[in-house]
Amino acid sequence: MDIKKVKRSEDYSAWYNNLVKNADLAEHSDVKGCMVIKPYGYAIWEKMQAELDRRFKETGHQNAYFPLFIPKSFFTKEASHVEGFAKECAVVTHYRLKVDEITKEIVVDPEAKLEEELIVRPTSETIIWNTYRSWIQSYRDLPVLLNQWANVVRWEMRTRLFLRTTEFLWQEGHTAHATADEAIAETKQMLDVYADFAENILAVPVIKGVKSENERFAGAIETYCIEGLMQDGKALQMGTSHFLGQNFAKAFDVKYVTKENSREYVWATSWGVSTRLMGALIMSHSDDEGLILPPRLAPIQVVIIPIFRKPEEKIAVMEKAEAYTALLKKQGISVKLDDRDYQSPGFKFAEYELKGVPVRIAIGPRDVQNETVEVARRDTKEKQVMSAADLEHKIPHLLEQIQTNIYQRALDFRSENMYAADTWDEFMDILENKAGFISAHWDGTAETELKIKDLSKATIRCIPLNNHKEAGKCILTGKPSTQRVLFARAY
RNA sequence: CGGGGUGUAGCGUAGCCUGGUAUCGCGCCACAUUUGGGAUGUGGAGGCCGUAGGUUCGAAUCCUGCCACCCCGACCA
Numbered sequence: 001m002d003i004k005k006v007k008r009s010e011d012y013s014a015w016y017n018n019l020v021k022n023a024d025l026a027e028h029s030d031v032k033g034c035m036v037i038k039p040y041g042y043a044i045w046e047k048m049q050a051e052l053d054r055r056f057k058e059t060g061h062q063n064a065y066f067p068l069f070i071p072k073s074f075f076t077k078e079a080s081h082v083e084g085f086a087k088e089c090a091v092v093t094h095y096r097l098k099v100d101e102i103t104k105e106i107v108v109d110p111e112a113k114l115e116e117e118l119i120v121r122p123t124s125e126t127i128i129w130n131t132y133r134s135w136i137q138s139y140r141d142l143p144v145l146l147n148q149w150a151n152v153v154r155w156e157m158r159t160r161l162f163l164r165t166t167e168f169l170w171q172e173g174h175t176a177h178a179t180a181d182e183a184i185a186e187t188k189q190m191l192d193v194y195a196d197f198a199e200n201i202l203a204v205p206v207i208k209g210v211k212s213e214n215e216r217f218a219g220a221i222e223t224y225c226i227e228g229l230m231q232d233g234k235a236l237q238m239g240t241s242h243f244l245g246q247n248f249a250k251a252f253d254v255k256y257v258t259k260e261n262s263r264e265y266v267w268a269t270s271w272g273v274s275t276r277l278m279g280a281l282i283m284s285h286s287d288d289e290g291l292i293l294p295p296r297l298a299p300i301q302v303v304i305i306p307i308f309r310k311p312e313e314k315i316a317v318m319e320k321a322e323a324y325t326a327l328l329k330k331q332g333i334s335v336k337l338d339d340r341d342y343q344s345p346g347f348k349f350a351e352y353e354l355k356g357v358p359v360r361i362a363i364g365p366r367d368v369q370n371e372t373v374e375v376a377r378r379d380t381k382e383k384q385v386m387s388a389a390d391l392e393h394k395i396p397h398l399l400e401q402i403q404t405n406i407y408q409r410a411l412d413f414r415s416e417n418m419y420a421a422d423t424w425d426e427f428m429d430i431l432e433n434k435a436g437f438i439s440a441h442w443d444g445t446a447e448t449e450l451k452i453k454d455l456s457k458a459t460i461r462c463i464p465l466n467n468h469k470e471a472g473k474c475i476l477t478g479k480p481s482t483q484r485v486l487f488a489r490a491y
Numbered sequence: 492c493g494g495g496g497u498g499u500a501g502c503g504u505a506g507c508c509u510g511g512u513a514u515c516g517c518g519c520c521a522c523a524u525u526u527g528g529g530a531u532g533u534g535g536a537g538g539c540c541g542u543a544g545g546u547u548c549g550a551a552u553c554c555u556g557c558c559a560c561c562c563c564g565a566c567c568a
Contacts, residue, residue: 013562013563014562017561017562028560028561030559030560031560032559032560032561084567087566087567088566088567123568152568154567154568156566156567156568157492157564157565157566157567158562158563158564158565158566158567163568164567164568168568170568217568236568237568238568239568240568272568273568274568275568276568305527307526307527308526309525309526341526343526343529344525344526344528344529344530345526345527345528345529346526346527346528346529346530347526347528347529347530348528348529349527349528349529350528350529351529362527364526364527365527366527367527374527491568
């Protein structure tokens, strides 16, 4: 393993890229902007999926799958939706290749041009609502509560591993309701599901809020979001939940007959989180030694490293190591016994630190002698000698402690980087010298928001849901404002 | 799309100015000694130097075109 050390404090961006590669999470593919998610990275994503999927099902949703390709005409039906996505769509125009008779090269067969171009989905509202038209006739067909796990493509100018890739993996929920209230309740419920997942599983504290008009999803009436703060003081949008009103129902003519026999348009929501959460996870907890994974997401929660010199030592050590492995597995803990005899213990220590394994247990001849083990935790790097008899009840507890500790650490970091600004100078000073979230007054206009963005590169991350009303003056225009909103520079 | 970079073994690189088919490290294979914080030695395998053309007796090196990817911005989950 050839690890080029880049310090987090010196070049956050290079540190992040190195970490993603060195920890074996993902690498650049030969396709621009697209990455290969490696087994270790994918294992983490699978754990995220499992946790989310369980929560979706607990809240009454089912999974389904819709096509990757969307006829172009579907896109033109919801005006603001097209406008939002048109400039980043991959388009399929042909369906066949052939050998060019002169050059003998494989070329697109010009005769195989599609009658209507197909868009590679950047999101599936259109094709799903086109389908819902035939599924929904009566109030009895509502609500429709579906989710799909899928890949989508957005042809972004600039990409970053996990944070913004041309193709990415996500889930998108699409629900249909009889009333606006019910749809709004669904939107908020899913936001809560995301926030719960982020805080309790990813161990990343988030702020729940609504987006300003500028930042709203293309085609939504209201966009709710969860926003996290990364270690470099930049914000990251970690999930969104949209109240779509009747926009898509009208665009795709999806109506239902009420109990009273009238015809009404259906109300919609959509909500999603993506592999960007991998980026959030990495950027929230990791350090110069590598990844730090919350135990609830770690593919390997405990690694056991046997240490020995002589063959007879190996036998004794391995016997204990195997017994402890079995013991912990019985507790439902994911344990790896690293019995590779061609790597030194020191190498393994460093490797599992790089990969963020929460707990490391080392067993050597000394431990066999004393009926002990050495237990090291990744988050604090503390080591302790533990009696082997205590493993069974102390390790599960330790894992919980680590989960709590890294959440608390991230929460403390966020609290320390949460500022209020009352003047433009204060605002700029915080952005330039401190970074983090800034709570400030804004006159509520899109125009001012854009001007602030131009001048400062900071955007309104959200209007927090628990915001209290407070009279004040816009930091830029001085016009009256009724509440503070949350600004930050963001990914 | 603007700006900056890079393409040489699986990875990271030297060589390029001053042409003579390639350096070093990691990794890989074999054997031996090792193993409580990234082991050591010996031997070995692995490269049409991104691509197309040009100059030349001869091109990784000089010239021209092309391609790809990365990084920084604008755009976005």
